[in-house]
Amino acid sequence: MLIKSARHVLLAASAFGVLAIASVAQAADVPLSAAVEPAAEPAEPADAVEQLLVTSLSATRSAVQLSGSEMQKILPGLSPLKAIQTLPGVLYVTADPWGNNEQNTSLFIHGFNGQQLGYTLDGVPLGDQSYGNYNGLSPQRAVISEAVGKVILSSGAGSLGTASTSNLGGAVETFTSDPRAQFGGQLNETVGSYATTRTFLRVDTGTFGGNNTAYFAYAHQDARAWDFRGHQGGDQANLKYVRDGEAGKLTFYLSYSDKIEPNEDGTTRYIPGRAGKPYDSYQPYTRPFFYPDFHAALDYLDAAGNYPVSEGENYRNYFSAAQRTDYLSYLKYDAKLADNVTWSNQVYYHDDHGRGIVAGPIRVAGLPALFNFYFPNQDLKKVFGNSGYATRTTEYQIDRLGGISTLNATIGDHQIEAGFWYEHNKSSAYRRWYPFDVNHPTTPYDVPTGWLITQYGSEIDNKVYQFHIQDQWRIRENLVLQGGFKSSVQDATGAVPVQPIVGSLVNSTGLPVGNIKTKEWFLPQLGAVWTLDGGMEAFVNVQKNLRHFQTYGGGGLSPFSLGSQAAFDQFKRTAEPETAWTYEAGVRGKREVAFGPITGIDGQLSVYHTDFSNRLLGVAPSAAAISIIGGAAIVQNVGAVKTDGVDLALTLQLGDHFSFYDAVSYNRSVYQDDYTSGSTTVGGVITPTVVRIAGKKVPGSPEWMNKFVASANFGAFEAQLIGDYVGERFATYTNDLKVDSYLLLSLQVSYDFQTPANWPIDNLKLSANVTNLGQKKGDLNVTVSQPAGSYSTFPIPPRQGFVTLSTRF
Numbered sequence: 001m002l003i004k005s006a007r008h009v010l011l012a013a014s015a016f017g018v019l020a021i022a023s024v025a026q027a028a029d030v031p032l033s034a035a036v037e038p039a040a041e042p043a044e045p046a047d048a049v050e051q052l053l054v055t056s057l058s059a060t061r062s063a064v065q066l067s068g069s070e071m072q073k074i075l076p077g078l079s080p081l082k083a084i085q086t087l088p089g090v091l092y093v094t095a096d097p098w099g100n101n102e103q104n105t106s107l108f109i110h111g112f113n114g115q116q117l118g119y120t121l122d123g124v125p126l127g128d129q130s131y132g133n134y135n136g137l138s139p140q141r142a143v144i145s146e147a148v149g150k151v152i153l154s155s156g157a158g159s160l161g162t163a164s165t166s167n168l169g170g171a172v173e174t175f176t177s178d179p180r181a182q183f184g185g186q187l188n189e190t191v192g193s194y195a196t197t198r199t200f201l202r203v204d205t206g207t208f209g210g211n212n213t214a215y216f217a218y219a220h221q222d223a224r225a226w227d228f229r230g231h232q233g234g235d236q237a238n239l240k241y242v243r244d245g246e247a248g249k250l251t252f253y254l255s256y257s258d259k260i261e262p263n264e265d266g267t268t269r270y271i272p273g274r275a276g277k278p279y280d281s282y283q284p285y286t287r288p289f290f291y292p293d294f295h296a297a298l299d300y301l302d303a304a305g306n307y308p309v310s311e312g313e314n315y316r317n318y319f320s321a322a323q324r325t326d327y328l329s330y331l332k333y334d335a336k337l338a339d340n341v342t343w344s345n346q347v348y349y350h351d352d353h354g355r356g357i358v359a360g361p362i363r364v365a366g367l368p369a370l371f372n373f374y375f376p377n378q379d380l381k382k383v384f385g386n387s388g389y390a391t392r393t394t395e396y397q398i399d400r401l402g403g404i405s406t407l408n409a410t411i412g413d414h415q416i417e418a419g420f421w422y423e424h425n426k427s428s429a430y431r432r433w434y435p436f437d438v439n440h441p442t443t444p445y446d447v448p449t450g451w452l453i454t455q456y457g458s459e460i461d462n463k464v465y466q467f468h469i470q471d472q473w474r475i476r477e478n479l480v481l482q483g484g485f486k487s488s489v490q491d492a493t494g495a496v497p498v499q500p501i502v503g504s505l506v507n508s509t510g511l512p513v514g515n516i517k518t519k520e521w522f523l524p525q526l527g528a529v530w531t532l533d534g535g536m537e538a539f540v541n542v543q544k545n546l547r548h549f550q551t552y553g554g555g556g557l558s559p560f561s562l563g564s565q566a567a568f569d570q571f572k573r574t575a576e577p578e579t580a581w582t583y584e585a586g587v588r589g590k591r592e593v594a595f596g597p598i599t600g601i602d603g604q605l606s607v608y609h610t611d612f613s614n615r616l617l618g619v620a621p622s623a624a625a626i627s628i629i630g631g632a633a634i635v636q637n638v639g640a641v642k643t644d645g646v647d648l649a650l651t652l653q654l655g656d657h658f659s660f661y662d663a664v665s666y667n668r669s670v671y672q673d674d675y676t677s678g679s680t681t682v683g684g685v686i687t688p689t690v691v692r693i694a695g696k697k698v699p700g701s702p703e704w705m706n707k708f709v710a711s712a713n714f715g716a717f718e719a720q721l722i723g724d725y726v727g728e729r730f731a732t733y734t735n736d737l738k739v740d741s742y743l744l745l746s747l748q749v750s751y752d753f754q755t756p757a758n759w760p761i762d763n764l765k766l767s768a769n770v771t772n773l774g775q776k777k778g779d780l781n782v783t784v785s786q787p788a789g790s791y792s793t794f795p796i797p798p799r800q801g802f803v804t805l806s807t808r809f
Contacts, residue, residue, distance in 0.1 A: 068148040068177055073720070073748055075769050076190045076804045077198050077221060079140040080151045080174045081107065081129075086707055088647045088663035089155055091726060093780045095264040095794050096225070097771045097802075100140055101232060102131055103263040103322055103356075104794045106781040108701040109155045109170055110608065111643045111669030115557075116547055116578070118158045118167025121174050122253065123404055124330050124348045125423065128166035133352055133396040134427045134460070134552040135165075137326050139174045141257040144219045144236045146188060146200045149177035156582045156608060157543035160468040160486045160525055163404055163421045168547035168580050169610075176253060179213035179242055180204040185809050192769075192802030195231075196223040214241040226797050228288035230262030230319060230444055248335040255328040262321040262444045265289065266783055266792040268313040271737065282311050285777070285795050291319035291359075294441045298387065305381045305388030307361045317360035318389050318436075321444035324354035340410040345403070352398035357444065359391045359436055366506070371433075373501045374453050383452070387438035391448050392431070394554055399426040402464075415472040417484075423464045429554030430498070431455040457498035458511055458553020460560060465489045470525070478531040489519040490548040494560040505563070507634070512568030516559055518577045520546045536589035547578040549616075557616045557635050575637055576614040584608040600653030605646070610669075612641040617675065617733075618785075639673025641698060661709040669698035671733075677787065691787045696735045699784045699791075702727040704741075716752040721745065721773075731782050731791035739782055739793065745773040763808040772799045 064087055071083040075097055082099025085092040091108040094101050107114030107129075119126040119136065121143060127136015139151075151174050158164065158171025183206030190198040202217040221233035236257045243250040265287035270280050290297035297318045301307055307315040330348035337343055362371065362384055375383050384390040402423035409416050433453040442448060470484025493515045502509050527541035550558040559571045586606030593601055617638040649663035676688040697703070704727035712719045724744045731737040750767035776796055783792040 063152050063154045066151045066153075068146070068150060071148060071151070072146060073718075073750070073767070074722075074746075075748075075771070075802065076188060076767070076806075077145045077200070077219070079138070079145065080143075080148055081105075081139060081172065083151060084153050084172065085724065086709070086722060087153060087155075088649055088705065088707055089645070089665040089667065090153070091702060091705065093794075095780070095797060096223070096232060097797065097800055098140075098145075098221075100221075100259070101261045101263065101322075102129075102138055103261070104266065104781050104783075105129075105131070106700065106783075109153075110645055110667050111610070111612075111641070111698055111701050112169025112580075113700065115550075116166060116168040118162045118164030118171035119174075120163055120171070121328075122176055122251075122330065122332070123163060123173075123346060124328070124350075125163040125165075125402070125421075126174075128164075128550070130550065130552065130556055131322075132356070132394065132429065132552060132554055132556060133324070133354060133398055134429070134550070134554075135398070135400070135425055135462070137257075137324070137328065137350065137352060137398075139172070141236075141259060141324060141326050142255055142328050143174060143176050144200065144217050144238050146186070146219065147177055147202065147215075147217045147238050147240075149175045151175070156584055156610075157525065157541065157545055160470050160484050160523075161406060161417065161419045161421075163402075163423075163466070165464055165488070165490055165548040168545050168578055168612075169582075176238070176240060179215045179240060180206065181213065182206045186807070187809070188804060188806040190802055190804040192223075193800035194224040194226050196802060197221070198223075198233075211245050212241070212243050214239070225262060225264065226800065227264070227286040227795075228262070228291070229293075230289065230291055230321070232261045234259035234261075246336070248333055251330075251332045251334075253328075253330050253332075255326070257324070257326045257328075259325075260321055260323050260445050262289075262291075262319060264794055265317060265320065266781075266794050268790055268792050269731075269737070270790045271788075280312075282314055284314055287314055287316060289317045289319045291444060294318070297389070298438070301361060301388040304363070305361060306363045313365075315361060315364065317358055318441075319444040320356075320358040320360075322354070322356055323445075323447070324352065326354075327351045342408045344406045344408075346405075347403045348401070350398060350400040352396065355393045355395045355447075357391065357393045357448070359389050359442070362388060362390045370455075370504050371453075373504045383435070384433075385435035385437035387436045387441070389436040391434040391436050391442065393434070393448060393451075395428075395430045395432060397428045400424070413474045416470070417472075418469040419467070421464070421466040423462075425462045425464075425551075426459070427462070427552070428457065428459040429552065430457040431554065454498045455504060456500040456511055456553075457496065458560060459495045459497060460492055460551045460553055461495075462490065462492040462551045464548075465491075480529045481526075482528070483524075483526045485522055485524040487519075487521045488523065488546055488548070489517070490551070491515070491517045492549070492551040492560075494551070494553055496553070508563035510564060511553060512560060512562055512565045514565075514568060514572070516549065516568075516572050518546075518548050520577070520579070532587075532589075534589070534591075536587060538585070538587045540585040542581070542583050544579065544581050549575075549577055557618050559635065562635060571635065575616070575635075578616055579613050581611045582608065583610070597654050598652050599655055600651075602651040602653075603649065605648050607646050608644070610641075610643040612643065615639060615641055615671075634677065636675070638675035639671065639694075641669055641671055643667065643669040657713055659709075659711045661707075661711075663707045665705045665707075666703060667701065667705075668703055669701055671696050671698065691733065693733050693787070696733065697730055699730040699732055699735065700782050702729045702741070716754070717750070719747075719749045721747055729782055731784060731793075732786055732788050733784070734788045736788045737791055739779040742776055742778045742780075742796065743774070744771075744776055744796070746771045747773050761807045761809045763806070765804075765806045767804045767806070769802045769804070770799065771801075772797060775799045 079099030094105045115128045155170045158167045162171045186202040188200040198221040200219045204215040217238040219236045239254045241252040328350045332346035335343045404421045406419035432451040434448040466488045468486035472482045496511045523544045525543040530538045552558040553560040588604035590602040614637045618635045645667040651661045671693045674694045706725040708723040710721045728741045747770045753764040779793040780796040781794040
């Protein structure tokens with residue numbers, strides 16, 4: 001990330017100790033002694049100086065803030081989640097440069113995966129980011145990238161008021177930008193590799209009627225995937241209205257997103273020579289689908305519809321895609337009840353319709369047996385349209401309505417906050433199979449009609465109640481103590497309007513129905529911030545968090561995806577939700593120096609420890625098979641994880657034009673217990689099968705990461721070189737397989753043209769971005785589902801380049 005101004009501040013990291021360096025505008029030089037004040041959403045004048053990171057100033061937990069303008073420097077149109085990958089301790093990878101494609105996303109922050117974090121937009125909960133929609137949507141669907149005002153990352157323990165049932169290990173809060181005070185607009189156009197085009201348009205009304213402002217924004221993106229000919233993208237629109245008066249601030253927001261993302265298929269990798277399987281040696285770098293070459297897809301299969309046996313689980317599909325349409329809206333009023341009392345009330349609604357869709361061979365292992373349940377003794381090729389392919393969908397629907405109420409009062413040296421969050425979510429997942437007519441082939445962009453099979457249909461009614469209260473007490477001028485707790489309850493009821501035929505789902509005799517409630521009345525937090533001599537700061541924080549059970553009837557770590565009613569009832573009696581105690585401490589500060597070319601040093605050191613209990617694990621017999629056929633994993637508590645880590649970051653300011661930022665992160669997350677999975681029978685004696693993982697490291701999460709940013713600034717010209725080193729990662733629970741480390745480089749250069757005063761446009765800027773500058777190859781994303789022997793991976797995308805012309809008018 002480009003550190004633009006000549007003055008830099010090392011900023012707070014999130015509660016696990018994430019570190020960051022900030023560029024601060026001259027008019028916004030915040031003393032460290034102010035870092036205990038609560039965060040305030042900054043105003044956004046049209047001529048504001050761009051900032052890289054600004055501390056959220058949120059009491060005892062450290063946090064980092066990335067501005068929307070700096071997101072666009074990394075790459076125009078970037079996902080808010082992709083933007084935070086440059087921060088220490090964060091691993092976020094996906095197959096496309098923008099971070100839009102959700103199927104192959106992998107996010108780890110200090111040992112916790114993406115489904116163990118919390119996500120919000122302007123305070124509205126976005127769910128746990130599971131690929132199979134059931135309780136939210138991704139930030140990149142909730143807001144257009146160019147309309148993001150800021151992103152705040154708390155990497156260890158989100159604030160007590162975070163509206164989330166999954167923020168076991170922290171939170172990512174995205175905020176939309178406010179309307180501008182002056183009438184005007186913005187038009188950006190991006191073109192680049194693989195036929196990429198992206199258009200962004202924003203029109204601001206300016207202030208009208210005394211204290212009203214609004215804007216409308218629209219974005220369209222289309223980009224061909226780098227290893228197949230499917231085009232990814234879609235349309236988005238945002239509307240935001242603000243009325244800011246003496247009595248309070250009224251905000252209305254409406255977002256529409258219609259995206260279709262043809263998916264990259266992962267490659268399954270095995271231990272060489274595993275059981276002598278003929279396809280062990282076939283492990284391609286990519287698995288591109290055939291679309292739109294239907295003739296090649298037909299030639300790929302033999303007359304009976306069989307794909308080449310030698311390719312095993314790495315066979316090729318005709319296409320696959322994620323189709324998602326979302327409407328998200330909220331109405332919020334921040335009332336100023338008194339000089340020292342504010343009361344915020346927000347209601348929101350989210351509607352989602354979408355599907356995951358795959359058109360693949362009908363003779364994938366397990367499919368003939370499945371189809372024979374529905375079409376016994378029939379020619380399956382003819383049944384499904386005589387092409388040798390069938391279309392399988394998982395069809396999602398979400399209907400969420402919720403409200404958040406927060407009261408803040410400052411009484412003497414105490415700042416007291418109390419809040420309540422309620423959400424009612426109705427979600428469903430239906431698995432269906434459609435014919436694929438040889439004479440009328442469909443595309444990844446079509447909504448299939450006329451299903452032959454509804455394999456199952458699950459519907460969940462879920463209610464969440466969450467309350468929190470905290471006190472921030474300024475004991476002395478340089479010492480603040482913060483303490484509080486939250487209570488959280490989730491009440492979910494599942495129904496199955498369409499039960500699968502017994503035996504048609506792997507490991508399943510039928511999906512369960514019933515009610516399951518989880519609750520934790522006391523989740524405490526205690527922390528402190530000291531301002532030391534010389535402007536240094538020290539902080540400490542201790543917090544307990546909870547992750548409620550997923551409430552999804554189509555897979556995942558959900559009790560409603562278990563393989564029988566008995567398994568559900570047993571889980572309900574014995575299973576516990578995941579909990580974690582997080583401890584962190586650190587120091588941070590900055591100094592101006594005169595040491596050769598070095599004119600300033602900023603730095604932060606933080607250490608953290610986490611005790612993670614009641615870890616849930618889903619063990620599937622074959623990840624590749626279940627992803628197509630459907631089936632139930634065994635979900636169970638499998639013990640504890642202990643995590644220790646250190647983050648160290650430094651920025652060297654090299655005069656007025658250059659700076660160099662480097663951050664090293666070490667994280668060691670280790671399983672504490674073995675677990676049992678199935679059993680073996682020898683001589684009539686049944687013996688549980690023990691999987692030996694005690695002492696093994698959590699797979700998918702690297703121990704070592706290093707991020708650097710080399711920046712140059714000469715007036716209108718800016719440049720930055722970003723490096724992202726990710727250490728080797730284990731790829732199975734028993735650590736018998738792992739993937740190599742990699743270093744990715746990216747480059748950004750830009751120039752701001754001075755436009756004549758009589759021109760109708762301002763701020764004409766031309767920028768160029770290059771990703772994977774060194775053309776590195778290797779494993780980017782690791783999908784872990786097996787104790788040993790195999791895993792799935794997605795490759796590192798090749799070098800890509802983009803040019804953006806942006807204007808204001």
